[in-house]
Amino acid sequence: MADEVVLLDFWPSPFGMRIRIALAEKGIKYEYKEEDLRNKSPLLLQSNPVHKKIPVLIHNGKPICESLIVVQYIEDVWSNRNPLLPSDPYHRAQARFWADYVDKKVYDLGRKIWTSKGEEQEAAKKEFVEALKLLEEQLGDKTYFGGDNVGFVDIALVPFYTWFKAYETFGNFNIESECPKFIAWVKRCLQKESVSKSLPDPHKVYEFVVEIRKRIGIE
Amino acid sequence: MGDEVILLNLWLSPYGMRVRIALEIKGIKYENREEDLSNKSPLLLQMNPVHKKIPVLIHNGKSICESLIAVEYIDDVWNDKSPLLPSDPYQRSQAKFWANYVDTKLYEIALRFWRTEGEEKEAAREEFLECLKLLEEQLGDKPYFGGNNLGFVDIALVPLFCYFYTLNLYGNFIKEEQYPRIISWAKRCTQNDNVSKSFPEEQKFKESISQTRTNLNKE
Numbered sequence: 001m002a003d004e005v006v007l008l009d010f011w012p013s014p015f016g017m018r019i020r021i022a023l024a025e026k027g028i029k030y031e032y033k034e035e036d037l038r039n040k041s042p043l044l045l046q047s048n049p050v051h052k053k054i055p056v057l058i059h060n061g062k063p064i065c066e067s068l069i070v071v072q073y074i075e076d077v078w079s080n081r082n083p084l085l086p087s088d089p090y091h092r093a094q095a096r097f098w099a100d101y102v103d104k105k106v107y108d109l110g111r112k113i114w115t116s117k118g119e120e121q122e123a124a125k126k127e128f129v130e131a132l133k134l135l136e137e138q139l140g141d142k143t144y145f146g147g148d149n150v151g152f153v154d155i156a157l158v159p160f161y162t163w164f165k166a167y168e169t170f171g172n173f174n175i176e177s178e179c180p181k182f183i184a185w186v187k188r189c190l191q192k193e194s195v196s197k198s199l200p201d202p203h204k205v206y207e208f209v210v211e212i213r214k215r216i217g218i219e
Numbered sequence: 220m221g222d223e224v225i226l227l228n229l230w231l232s233p234y235g236m237r238v239r240i241a242l243e244i245k246g247i248k249y250e251n252r253e254e255d256l257s258n259k260s261p262l263l264l265q266m267n268p269v270h271k272k273i274p275v276l277i278h279n280g281k282s283i284c285e286s287l288i289a290v291e292y293i294d295d296v297w298n299d300k301s302p303l304l305p306s307d308p309y310q311r312s313q314a315k316f317w318a319n320y321v322d323t324k325l326y327e328i329a330l331r332f333w334r335t336e337g338e339e340k341e342a343a344r345e346e347f348l349e350c351l352k353l354l355e356e357q358l359g360d361k362p363y364f365g366g367n368n369l370g371f372v373d374i375a376l377v378p379l380f381c382y383f384y385t386l387n388l389y390g391n392f393i394k395e396e397q398y399p400r401i402i403s404w405a406k407r408c409t410q411n412d413n414v415s416k417s418f419p420e421e422q423k424f425k426e427s428i429s430q431t432r433t434n435l436n437k438e
Contacts, residue, residue: 062309066315066319069316069319070312073308073311073312077308089292089295089296090283092295093283093295096285097283100285
């Protein structure tokens with residue numbers, strides 16, 4: 001049976017990147033549709049009426065929303081290759097916990113770094129580095145959070161790397177010097193085609209952030 | 220095999236209630252341990268070093284944190300009866316989507332309603348009722364969100380209703396004629412043994428809430 005898989009996405013979205021990586025890991029053919037977030041398509045509004053956000057995966061006409069829920073769906077449906085989650089319930093719960101931690105911390109703190117100034121920004125930077133250090137501890141000596149291959153936590157986290165140049169420039173700090181193990185892990189991930197082909201050039205993301213800052217009036 | 224299951228909890232936490240309901244549905248024997256959040260036990264700090272919050276499920280010495288992750292873990296491990304999540308991948312993703320919606324929208328708005336006054340409170344009320352409309356549609360004619368039995372979304376949502384139901388001093392908040400399905404769902408849930416066992420005792424609850432309100436008003 002020919003599956004029809006469509007991804008409604010926006011190229012700099014780390015949430016969209018997660019799904020691109022998962023689809024690539026599973027070798028799933030799909031149609032990528034770029035959304036203009038200032039002019040959302042009828043398909044997007046119809047597929048995600050609750051949040052009206054990307055990314056949305058549409059599988060044989062049925063939409064699935066929220067990036068980590070989509071990745072789990074992909075895992076459930078295409079379960080016969082490259083498992084993205086451990087089979088053991090306890091380890092699965094741990095993977096979900098850390099992906100949830102990424103969701104709660106990395107995105108919001110990163111956003112604060114490039115949108116705020118002064119004390120607020122300093123506090124965000126400090127918390128951000130602490131979060132990365134905690135993740136480094138979690139990784140330990142493993143190649144990936146998923147062990148020998150990229151898994152749920154790797155997929156949840158690595159897309160934010162494309163925003164690091166923006167965080168570093170506007171936050172005036174260097175992430176690699178604070179968290180070398182983290183960056184070493186990123187580099188290992190980037191050696192995988194499923195990851196490198198799914199992530200945009202950090203330079204382009206940086207330019208995009210420059211544009212956004214102008215647009216929302218942050219000098 | 221003797222399973223050792225401990226729940227570190229706070230008697231009126233809606234998040235703790237979720238885990239209790241799941242344990243009750245599955246018929247799992249567990250020890251409910253009350254935490255004093257102003258004096259957290261060494262066990263809590265050791266079992267949830269990242270967030271230092273309740274609830275924490277401890278299964279044979281290993282901890283699982285975050286209420287919905289714990290509920291999913293319970294479903295994974297005790298998978299021989301009373302499934303909390305659908306087996307179909309698409310239905311599963313929808314259950315997770317709506318539980319996530321409850322978590323990220325309803326609880327946040329309810330908290331805002333609780334903590335604010337005047338215009339802000341009114342705005343929160345409006346937002347909450349909008350969310351309720353969506354849930355009313357989602358529930359449709361089913362007895363529970365999970366179908367014929369309590370499921371993931373019911374478990375995520377019902378503790379919040381415990382608060383509203385018990386506090387019908389805020390009675391005009393949800394008018395029965397506008398949300399007939401949700402109201403009858405809430406009644407049905409409170410009559411369910413597994414749910415009522417997990418609710419705090421009504422009088423104690425009312426006293427505690429009115430004390431909290433008095434304290435809040437004093438600040």
